[in-house]
Every structure is written in C-alpha cells, then in structure tokens.
Amino acid sequence: MIKQDTIIALATPSGAGAIAVIRLSGKDAISIAEKQFKSVSDKLLSKQKTHTIHLGHLVDDSITLDEVLVSVFKNPNSYTGEDVVEISCHGSNYIQQEIIQLFLRKGCRMADAGEFTLRAFLNGKLDLSQAEAVADLIASDNAASHQIAMQQMRGGFSSEIAKLREELLNFASLIELELDFAEEDVEFADRTQFKELIERINFVLKRLIDSFAVGNVIKHGIPVAIVGEPNVGKSTLLNALLNEERAIVSEIAGTTRDTIEDEITIGGIGFRFIDTAGIRETKDVVERIGIKKTFEKIDQAQVVIYLFDATDFETESARFKVEIEKIKNKYPQKPLLIIANKVDKLDDVSTVNIKDEFKGIKLISAKNGVGVDDLKEALLSFVNTGALRNNDTIVTNSRHYDALLKAFGEIQKVKEGLETNLSGDLLAIDIRQALYHFGEITGEITNDDLLGNIFANFCIGK
Numbered sequence: 001m002i003k004q005d006t007i008i009a010l011a012t013p014s015g016a017g018a019i020a021v022i023r024l025s026g027k028d029a030i031s032i033a034e035k036q037f038k039s040v041s042d043k044l045l046s047k048q049k050t051h052t053i054h055l056g057h058l059v060d061d062s063i064t065l066d067e068v069l070v071s072v073f074k075n076p077n078s079y080t081g082e083d084v085v086e087i088s089c090h091g092s093n094y095i096q097q098e099i100i101q102l103f104l105r106k107g108c109r110m111a112d113a114g115e116f117t118l119r120a121f122l123n124g125k126l127d128l129s130q131a132e133a134v135a136d137l138i139a140s141d142n143a144a145s146h147q148i149a150m151q152q153m154r155g156g157f158s159s160e161i162a163k164l165r166e167e168l169l170n171f172a173s174l175i176e177l178e179l180d181f182a183e184e185d186v187e188f189a190d191r192t193q194f195k196e197l198i199e200r201i202n203f204v205l206k207r208l209i210d211s212f213a214v215g216n217v218i219k220h221g222i223p224v225a226i227v228g229e230p231n232v233g234k235s236t237l238l239n240a241l242l243n244e245e246r247a248i249v250s251e252i253a254g255t256t257r258d259t260i261e262d263e264i265t266i267g268g269i270g271f272r273f274i275d276t277a278g279i280r281e282t283k284d285v286v287e288r289i290g291i292k293k294t295f296e297k298i299d300q301a302q303v304v305i306y307l308f309d310a311t312d313f314e315t316e317s318a319r320f321k322v323e324i325e326k327i328k329n330k331y332p333q334k335p336l337l338i339i340a341n342k343v344d345k346l347d348d349v350s351t352v353n354i355k356d357e358f359k360g361i362k363l364i365s366a367k368n369g370v371g372v373d374d375l376k377e378a379l380l381s382f383v384n385t386g387a388l389r390n391n392d393t394i395v396t397n398s399r400h401y402d403a404l405l406k407a408f409g410e411i412q413k414v415k416e417g418l419e420t421n422l423s424g425d426l427l428a429i430d431i432r433q434a435l436y437h438f439g440e441i442t443g444e445i446t447n448d449d450l451l452g453n454i455f456a457n458f459c460i461g462k
C-alpha cells in the first residue's frame with residue numbers, strides 16, 4: 001500500500017548543531033509548509049520551480065520561530081518521488097523541536113524509520129537492493145565498506161542481477177511459447193544457446209556467492225583472536241593495536257577474565273580484535289571459564305594470533321610448541337600468526353635462537369609498540385582484497401546471499417534438466433523459481449513483512 005500522507009522527520013542527527021535539516025514528504029508537503037513560511041521576497045512556495053531554495057522566516061501564529069532556508073522538490077523529481085520540502089534551520093534543539101511540533105499540528109505525521117527511503121522504493125526511485133545500500137552507506141566507517149555500499153546504491157549489483165534476470169526471462173518465455181505448440185514439436189529456445197546462458201549465470205552466481213565471505217568480513221570487520229598463556233602481554237598488545245588503554249594490564253597472571261573486543265581500520269579494512277583470558281590448565285574456576293571462552297573465540301575468529309613471552313623461550317619453548325600444535329590441529333584452516341613478545345628484554349643470542357626455532361615468527365615489544373606496524377601489515381596480507389580492486393560486485397547483505405543461494409539451487413536443476421532433456425514445461429517451472437529469487441533481491445518480488453523488516457532497521461529521517 002502506498003501511503004501519500006505527509007510525513008516529517010529530522011534528517012540530521014538529534015542534538016545541537018550549526019544547522020539542522022527537517023524534511024517533509026507527501027502530497028501536502030508544499031501547501032503545509034507554504035502557510036508557515038514568510039519568504040523575504042513574498043514568494044509562495046507552491047509557485048516555485050522544483051529544486052529551488054528560498055530564504056525566509058517560519059512563523060507559528062504571531063511567533064517567528066527562526067530564519068530558515070527552504071528547498072522545494074516537486075514530484076516526481078525528488079528523493080522520495082513525492083513533493084518534498086526541506087527546512088534548514090538553526091541547529092538548536094529547541095528550534096528543531098518547535099518546528100516539528102508546529103508541522104505535526106498542521107497535518108504532518110512523524111515518519112517511521114526508513115519511511116522516506118521506503119517511499120523512494122515504492123515510487124520506483126530505487127530498487128530494494130539500492131535502498132538497502134543507503135543504510136549500509138550511512139553505517140559505513142571504512143574505505144572498503146563505503147566503496148561497496150556506494151557501488152550498490154548506484155545500482156551496480158542491481159543491474160548485474162537485472163541483466164541475468166532479463167536473459168533468463170527471455171528463454172522462459174520462448175520455452176513457454178513452445179508449450180503452446182506442443183503437437184508441432186517446435187523448438188523456439190535454442191538449447192545450445194540456452195546451455196551457454198545457464199553456464200554463464202552459474203558462473204556469475206558462484207562468484208557473487210563466494211564474494212559474500214569477503215563482504216561479510218568487510219562489513220563486520222575481520223575477527224582476530226589474540227591468545228596465549230596468562231601474562232604474556234595479550235592485553236598490552238590489544239592496547240598497542242588500538243592505540244588506547246582499552247584492556248587492563250598487570251603483572252598478575254589471569255588478569256583478563258572475560259573477553260574484550262574492539263575494532264580498528266588497517267588499510268581501509270576493519271579488524272575486530274578479541275583479547276582473551278590466557279590459555280592454561282588451571283584450577284581457578286573463574287579463569288577456567290575464561291579459557292573455555294578462548295576456544296569459543298578462536299571458533300569465531302578468522303585469524304589467530306598466538307603470543308608467547310620471549311623471555312620464557314629458553315626454558316619453555318617445548319611447551320609453546322605443544323600449545324601451538326594444539327591450535328593447529330584443532331583449527332587447521334585458520335591463519336595462525338606466532339608472535340614472541342617482550343623482545344625488549346631479550347639478548348641478541350636468544351633473538352637469533354627464537355628466529356631459528358620458529359620459522360616466520362614475528363618479534364614484538366607490545367609495551368614499547370615495536371613491531372606492531374609490521375604485525376598490522378601481516379594481518380592485511382591475509383585479506384583477499386583482489387575483488388575490491390577489480391571493482392567486482394561484493395555481496396554483503398545476508399538477505400541477498402540467501403536469495404542467491406536459492407537461485408543457484410534452481411539453476412542447478414535447470415542445468416540438470418537440460419542435460420537430461422527434461423520437458424519444456426518442467427524446465428519452465430525451475431526457471432520461474434530462479435527468476436523469483438532474482439526478483440527478491442531487487443524487490444520485484446516482495447511483501448509488506450519483508451519491507452517492514454528491512455526499513456525498520458533504518459534510522460528515522462532516512
């Protein structure tokens with residue numbers, strides 16, 4: 001259902017600022033605003049061209065609320081596709097609230113979360129995946145997530161899906177046409193060409209589905225678990241990486257009892273570091289719970305940093321190796337960075353010995369920040385950012401991922417059907433299913449529940 005009532009919301013963050021923007025959208029936006037606006041040159045808003053801006057005062061009966069700039073957008077040429085009025089006022093909390101209250105009394109309704117963008121979608125200004133990208137763009141806090149959201153908002157992903165959908169639709173129509181001529185045994189849809197198309201779709205879908213692993217990582221940050229025995233300097237390393245005193249550090253073993261997480265951006269990619277309680281067999285119940293959590297954190301991490309105290313190396317290296325083997329055995333696929341900490345306390349001979357015994361080990365002094373930049377470089381090298389550089393579409397949205405997996409499943413059926421010369425009517429059913437899932441991504445296929453879920457996660461005013 002397309003509502004046309006006039007909605008209002010603050011478009012800028014709540015709180016005082018230099019300027020705040022209040023946005024109205026709907027069929028009465030211009031007439032409602034016009035009655036409260038005294039232009040400095042006696043202009044009427046309804047007589048103004050679209051995309052024009054006007055200086056004047058907002059008045060509530062005899063009270064002048066503020067000197068403002070008012071922008072007019074006339075349907076269908078606006079963000080929402082409806083008549084839109086934007087008021088740029090002085091950014092006092094009081095003024096913002098008074099203006100909104102005034103317009104609520106004059107016939108506007110407070111907008112729901114995401115309702116401006118929902119209207120843009122319903123009016124065909126954006127498709128669903130573009131609308132979703134608007135929220136991702138607002139949430140983006142690093143170069144990679146920004147680039148992906150921007151590309152998606154501009155329709156990169158949508159047009160890729162729309163192209164596949166259109167080609168597939170063509171074939172579906174031809175095959176369905178054949179069904180009307182069943183007795184004559186004609187073939188409008190060239191099966192060789194069709195096989196080629198299915199192969200191509202298959203290939204694209206596979207790439208998009210695979211890209212989700214990268215997309216997920218970029219959206220949520222790559223989880224990196226910092227593990228090692230008590231007191232080796234895990235929390236000190238976390239603080240050095242974050243460049244702040246995030247975790248408590250002390251000479252007492254077992255200081256960190258719970259896990260601590262925080263995120264930084266390295267080379268445009270978000271990394272989420274997880275400091276854990278030390279791994280060690282222990283009788284202390286609280287510490288033991290922490291150790292269980294350590295393994296849970298390794299489960300969730302994409303990269304593991306195993307830290308040991310370099311000054312214990314000469315006496316304890318055998319035990320470190322056992323610990324490292326344990327992790328390697330339990331998590332054979334996970335990149336594991338082995339790091340010796342506290343090298344500031346190490347003599348040259350031991351330094352050489354450590355490097356000898358642990359190939360590829362990194363030596364750091366977390367306390368003095370030595371080797372931390374090197375470690376960041378090493379972390380970055382684990383991330384496959386090739387897709388980013390190629391400008392390939394990267395899927396970051398789990399709803400899209402789901403739909404792609406389902407489409408992929410249907411395309412496999414079509415492929416099999418073609419190989420076994422399945423009859424046209426059955427082929428057509430599988431093709432229609434695949435088309436359905438493509439349509440879910442861009443929003444050709446949708447329902448109120450789905451839209452409600454998507455836009456409820458937007459902020460009010462977007």
Ligand SMILES: Nc1nc2c(c(=O)[nH]1)N(C=O)[C@@H](CNc1ccc(C(=O)N[C@@H](CCC(=O)O)C(=O)O)cc1)CN2
Binds near residue numbers: 021051073077078125
């Ligand atoms: N002040 C303001 N800034 C904003 C927005 C806004 O709504 N208001 N945006 C919103 O979030 C973004 C910009 N997006 C926009 C997209 C389309 C149109 C628009 O008027 N489109 C018309 C006319 C295009 C034209 O000039 O030809 C159209 O599509 O028909 C406006 C803003 C970011 N900055």
Ligand SMILES: Nc1nc2c(ncn2[C@@H]2O[C@H](COP(=O)(O)OP(=O)(O)OP(=O)(O)O)[C@@H](O)[C@H]2O)c(=O)[nH]1
Binds near residue numbers: 232276342368
């Ligand atoms: N000399 C030196 N001391 C360090 C270094 N890194 C950490 N320390 C010291 O080692 C002690 C333990 O550091 P933490 O960061 O609390 O160690 P942890 O691994 O988090 O310990 P738990 O939380 O108990 O498992 C503290 O006294 C730190 O100041 C380093 O690079 N050099």
Ligand SMILES: [Mg+2]
Binds near residue numbers: 236247248
């Ligand atoms: Mg700690």
